[in-house]
Amino acid sequence: MTGHDFLKLMPIIILAATPLIIMLAIAIKRNHLITAVLSVVGLFAALFAIPGAKYTNGDQVSNLFIIDQYALFYFALMFLATIVIIVPSFQYLELRFKGNREEYYLLLLTATFGSVGLAASNHFISFFLSLEILSVSLYALVAYLRHQNDGIEAGLKYLILAAVSSAFLLFGMSLVYSQVGSMQFKDVINFLSQNGNYNFISIAGVALMVVGFGFKLAVVPFHMWSPDVYQGAPAPVSAFIASVSKGGILALLFRFFAEFNIVQSRPLFTIFALIAVFSMFVGNFLALLQSNVKRLLAYSSIAHFGYILVAFIAGNAQQQFKGVEAATFYIVSYFITIIGAFMIIGLISNEEREGMEMSDYRGLYWRHPWLSVALSAMMFSLAGIPLTSGFIAKYYILASGISTKLWTLIIILIINSALGVYYYLRVTVEMFSNVDAEQKATLISPNVGILSGILLAVLTIALVWLGVYPTGLIGSIQAAMF
Amino acid sequence: MIAISLNTGLIIASIMFFTGLIGVMIRKNIMFMLISIEIMLNAAGLAFVFAGAQHGQADGQIMFLFILTTAAAEVAVGLALIIQFYQNLKRSIPMLPII
Amino acid sequence: MTLTFLFAWLILGGLLAWLAGRWNKEAPRWISLGFMIVHLIVSVRLWISFLTNKGLTLAQGEWFLMEKSPWIPQWGIQYFLAVDGLSILLIVLTSFLGLLAVACSWKGIQERVGFFFFNLLWILAGISGVFMALDLFLFYFFWEIMLIPLYFLIGIWGHSNRIYATIKFFIFTQASGLFMLISILALYFIHGSQTGHYTFDYVELLGTQVSPKIAFWLMLGFFLGFGVKLPAVPVHTWLPDAHTEAPTAGSVVLAGLVLKAGAYGFIRFLMPLFPQAGKEFAMVAMILGIIGIIYAAMVAFAQNDLKRLVAYTSVSHMGFVLLGVFAWNQLALQGAVMIILSHGLSTGALFILVGDIYDRLHTRDMDKLGGLWSVTPRLGGFGMVFALASLGLPGLANFVGEFLVLLGVYQVSVPIAALATLGFIASTIYSLWMIQKTFFGKNVNEWKMPDATPREISIYAALVVALLWLGLFPNTVLRTSRQALKNLQQITSQYFQGSKEATTNPSVEELNKSRSNYGGLE
């Protein structure tokens, strides 16, 4: 560990140190506000350590991690996302949880650590370890409101399924390792691209690994857990699962298959294509008549990751519109939208229950115009309507898809985004329809604090800004790509 | 010095793996599901050991160590959740039939 | 700078109206009226300056006014607004009808007035943007911006079944827009791979050589995008629902302007970009146009909801535009532009009228109406004029357009022109039927309602004067659009040779010889 490596790993180190400091703080005096502030400060410190890591040259840090521009971009993204998630968590816990709330932030930070580890990992072991750190902390986070059973059930469900999928992942890795002889991603990929087509065991191994990726990204055959977990988990945790955890895995997926041209190897291409197509269709169809907003967002995230997989399959053939750039832009815009949406769900909740049902949003326009403007902007961004970053993201994916002539996938993407428009509009319809008298009593009146108000405004403005003038983000993404 | 060839090792591991898998699918009791998951993870570990042995590297066994630790962590959290789950049942908080 | 002003001004107006709406009900109305009047003055001044100085003789590729600045350089997207004869006409129509839409929703809209005018002005901003945008990405950007406010307009202030109608409208246009986006992107890549310079600039994309097979699919993508908006027949079913449920102003803007975006798209983008594919597809499109005319007219005749009837009439009129565009000669195109303008006025007027009747009687069911002439002769008189305009009475605006289109189409294929003239008969049937069921006959249910108020009369008078002016003095409009349409044909001259000589008539010299000795009359 030379000094230079030390500087490189500084963001991760600070991130790891923060929970320790928080534990010490809890030991001294258990105070919810201090814990939250400490974790935010820790995250900011890690964020400011990133430029330092960026300008020290040499990417490879021991053969486990590789901290290159790409990883650092995702570091920054995840740190910011977690900071944004902490604010509503604070208010949510104040409102809904009577037990001791400080451990929530510990779990949150370890989960972020796991996800960041994924983004930087370059080796099977680091991949597996980060994945497990992430998953285990998520089990506890999902079941945090332990006095209510639905949280625990979601946690249990998530645990069993995650364990099964990581077992498959491991078994796949072992098969690949048995053929390749080394666990480095680079060697694996070189081995695959040379003699991938006839070495059955290695390809089968990769196919099994796809289960691990698929489960975490909640794409079709492995998606069934996500609606129940999103519904059971507290709103901020669902936001975290939908954004940071999936972001980490996606970063790793792209790094793993970076040099490997998917379109060439027929089995992998068919698998990923099938997954993408079915995710889009199943995600959209199941969301069509969904009356629970959280489950609706879960299904829509399945569909959105179907779109991202299209960009992934498009790969890096076209120098103008690389698949990975499109996917990264999509992820950034998706983060903003999904975190904002779950934050709003978190705000519209009271002691007994969260405002999950569609009817809780009836007439929101006329009760809370600014909140509903934010939610409509997010819904339009998910639907991919211009003036929002969702449109530019979808356009980017379309461009990368067309540049590599994936016509069938593009057509399916178009049909699905038209399907998707329906249920996003239903949410806005619910919001601007008139409230009849007796129903008015049952509605939850949202209590929007100043801080979350500002944060929401920032998110919405970012959304529209990226939609109208995305050059800034595109520039930084293109610079960060390998 | 390798008594068992790679293929046989992998076959053993996959048999073990699938028994665990079937265990998860069939058994209704959640405790037994956790046990079957353990079996699956160990099977994967075993496969790693065989792979490592094949290439004469220690990576496989190191990987197995990591697998052991993480499997233990998972089961621990799982048991904690189950206990909390039944405590809630005593206070008769309604239970969704998830099994 | 005027171009950016034209649409930014309305966006500003919308915001202002919404903010003002939070304090009192009256402010947004006056604000939006003021903004629209300024918008009208600016666009008319633009038109006059186009007519007076050299605007009439712009060479091909030259634009009367142009604003270009980089927007997303990485992808070669520019903020490229430009205007020629064709766009100016449509912008003036937008501001004129926009003003009327604001005026006619003066009393009709009582609750959430600020947000209503915000949406209305943003639709108009999106529409004027569409007519000016010459960067394909920017065009698509405005194309979609038009949707959201209209969606809110119909969804919130619509009538009973508005949710179904507004979602149906949104998905129709959104899906077809996405197909168009694929065609734009494919064209962008083909051009990029050929010339190495990736750009969405319309002028540069014009020259791309695309293999016929691919060109056909790309043209189909554009056709779907514009066909849904036009609406061409197989994809028109969203229009009647959207109209029956939209508030009056929404209907006026929807019928008067949003449909024109589709027609404008055909003329500006589809044919010039894919001339060969356009030529091959012309016959199919023309048959669709004819089916549109006859089919929609017959369905219109069967409706008993007044607004639904008028909605189907606009589908029928737009069938003429489809014919005119795909005939693609100077006469047919001039006719198509005339129909676009006159249809905007006459159908807009009909919708305002129907809206006023609805505000008074709260019913649009023609079986309940009847004998309104005795109660409100003024409304009856104006209704008669607008119905006659829509059936294409010479002396009013629609006839000039329809006649020119048929003249142009005749040159391309005689049977199609003959069949299209049947459209005259069909349009007479439904227009007279509408007049009979609403204004004539006994006043069975003793409707008592006040006659047209001065505000309404001023709206109707403005429309009647406009219709008469277009009907009797169409030359100013024809002159404005002549050069622009000539340029467009220049672009596609390789595939569409000029106005083909009629089948059997003699060679040209003989014609000139005989005419010369007569010393030609005019």
Added chain:
Amino acid sequence: MYDLLWLVPTFPFLGFLILAIFGKKIGKKLSAVVGVGSIGLSALITILIGIQFLTNPPEGHAFVQTLWTWIAADDFKVNIAFHLDALSMVFAFVVTFVGFWIHLYSTEYMADDEGFSRFFAYMNLFVGAMLMLVMGDNLLLLYLGWEGVGLCSYLLIGFWYRDPANGYAARKAFIVTRVGDAAMAVGLFMLFYSFKSLNIQEILSVAPHVWSPGNKLAVASTLLLLGGAVGKSAQLPLQVWLPDAMAGPTPTSALIHAATMVTAGVYLIARMNGIYLLAPLSMTAVAIVGAATLLVAGFAGMAQTDIKRVLAYSTVSQIGYMFLALGVGAWSAGVFHFMIHAFFKALLFLAAGAIILAQHHEQNMFKMGGLAKALPVTFWTFLIGSASLAALPLITAGFYSKDAIIWYAWSGPNGSIYLWMAAVFGAMVTAFYTFRMVFVTFFGEQKMEISHYPTWRVHIPLIALAFFALFGGFIELPGTLGHLTLFSDFMKSALPVVEGGHHEVSLEIFSQVLTAVLALVSIFVAYYLYLKNMQIVTNFTSTKFGHGLQQFLLSGLGFDWLYERLFIRPYVWLSRTNKRDFIDFFYVFLPWLARQFHYLFKYTQTGKVRRYVVGIVFGVLVSITIVVIL
């Protein structure tokens, strides 16, 4: 003086505008003044121009006044311009002159109607549009006038809008004429593409060079124009609308459905004589249409009970004569008959109006009777009109104009013996139903007392028109009776001269004598059947065959019944069944399909962990099989 030509159509349009906008405010008295005044002024100017046209005609016997360019697109250039020559002079004169008298008459006829100013607004608009039609310099302007008059006939037929039946009749008129107009429009396109212009004079002058006689295009375009003419002038295929058009006020029937509008078809064919001469086939078609119509209308006229429907059918048959004249090439004879017919038919209608006014708005002839003594002036003028219609030899103008047509039907360049026979038989039938009408209404005992005695505003128009109906004919005497050809010399400048009469004079005398005798005979038969003993008629109609025949003739030879089944029912049925726009079912099917998929996938979300594990295993199995296969 010629420069004031543009004033002629402007005054009626001005009248229309004033009445339409300020109608209610300025009250009946003033709107009457405006209504009649505008037509009077325009008539005055027409007469002055006419006199100057006679004294010192403009060079080339034609004067053109261009106002502004109407449409100028690419090589299609049309301007609003008026062309005055002999033909349009005659038509303009008739329209304004007869129009003036009818306006004067209707100030009293419509006196107690609350839509008084609206009525005059429409009438002025009609005269304006008709003048545009006859004086239009190009075919598009003619088309503008053409549709304008169609519109006014719609407005005026449906004037009493409260009764839906009037509305139906008005719509029927407009739609049937519109069918003709559609055909005419296609004709216009054809002409434009053959001559690169729609200017009438240009087409007529260039036509002989461009088209050889019998040229396919010439025949097609002339037939299409004939289609338009047939629609507007209610000739055979499209004559169903005129009898129902009687639902409008009587002055309207007089002006529009007798004197002027229905003859627009005659004007069109006469005006386009240049290209008709190039297409002999169409000439014979015109003749055949004319002949057939005059017979069909004649027979139908015999069985009518409503006085106005008798006159309506007689108008259709008289226009049949004009078409026959044009068809055989006797251009000026056709136009001459138009002028004369305008006078006596307007007279008959106005008189019928006076009768209806006097009989509590009763229109069934058999309910009236014995009015000769009660309304002497009306009776005598009505008698003159009927005599002229029935072509009483020597004394009435009708004789001279119709006799010329009958003669040319045989001797004309395009004439034939069969046409002649049809014309003669038609004349006989005309005489019969005309005098049947006279005897039934004016003789026999008086069944109803008089409710309203017409004043001077009715009598003066009647007398004026009666004067012309009698003495109008003397300006054109046939060869055998003094050979005075004032009218045809006047028309020489506009229409080709008829070189008929290659048969000997004796034949001409024979046909004149024969028609006269047959006319008198049928008058006597009418006298005998309907005055002496009605019994024969009643017991004839009581027999099954007789009753069937009467109903058949009453319904205008079943055309209405035929068209109802052939066109109206299928169109209405087709559009009614498609009310919900069957294309929409596809777009309703799509969301249904999406919903089915939704429920299908819903099964996978059971909430059971073990099902989810099965899902994962399923995913693994699929990917492994893919790896194995590919």
